[in-house]
Amino acid sequence: MYAIAVLLSGAGSNLQALLDAEAAGTLGAQVTLVVSERADAYGLQRALTRGLAVAHVPLPPAPRGPARDAARAAWELRLAAVTAAFTPDLVVLAGFMRVLSPAFLNWFPGRVINQHPALLPADGGATYTTSAGLVIPALRGAHVVAEAVHLGLPVSGCTIHRVTPRVDDGPILARAEVPVLPDDTPASLHERIKVEEHRLIVEVVASLALRQGS
Ligand code: GRF
Helix, strand or coil: CEEEEEEECCCCHHHHHHHHHHHHCCCCEEEEEEEECCCCCHHHHHHHHCCCEEEECCCCCCCCCHHHHHHHHHHHHHHHHHHHCCCCCEEEECCCCCCCCHHHHCCCCCCEEEEECCCCCCCCCCEEECCCCCEEECCCCCCHHHHHHHCCCCEEEEEEEECCCCCCCCCEEEEEEEECCCCCCHHHHHHHHHHHHHHHHHHHHHHHHHHHHC
């Protein structure tokens, strides 16, 4: 069975979408581990409810200077070692709010995918051209849903991509556009983006699992 490790930092609604598809027999894959750097991430509760293996790998307290980099690299190694112990075919960053460097990524070459709640271009550039031919900024970072609203963009969406050391970049696996409505708040827009994310993450994982199995 195609094994997936899910890394998350928060509510875990995308994990839930994967678990529901798995239970419905439409995923063709099995979530075998859920990991978070936050003990209070609700996603961990969702995993425990299903009787799944969970791991909490807390970030070290942040000293300053070079010691900080060393502590951070050591944390990524712990995270990688815990994840690798479950020999996942795929590592899914589903709302995992930490940037991972090669210290983690080299353990799972080409096998880490990320969800991003905005539209990213295939060329790593600064703009994205929508299906209607509109050129909008490619939003990167942790606050992109609020930015889409505050910039007054007419459309935003979500992207699933393979993870490379460049933040919010890497080969695109799937995308969906979501209109931004005139009275949208960041919360209301994020809700509608998440509906698309839940659909896309299941589609992408199922197709990667199928490809590996064929
Ligand atoms: C998603 O919108 C994802 O794109 C972003 O964080 C959110 C996670 O949602 N990186 P959830 O924890 O799966 O509900």
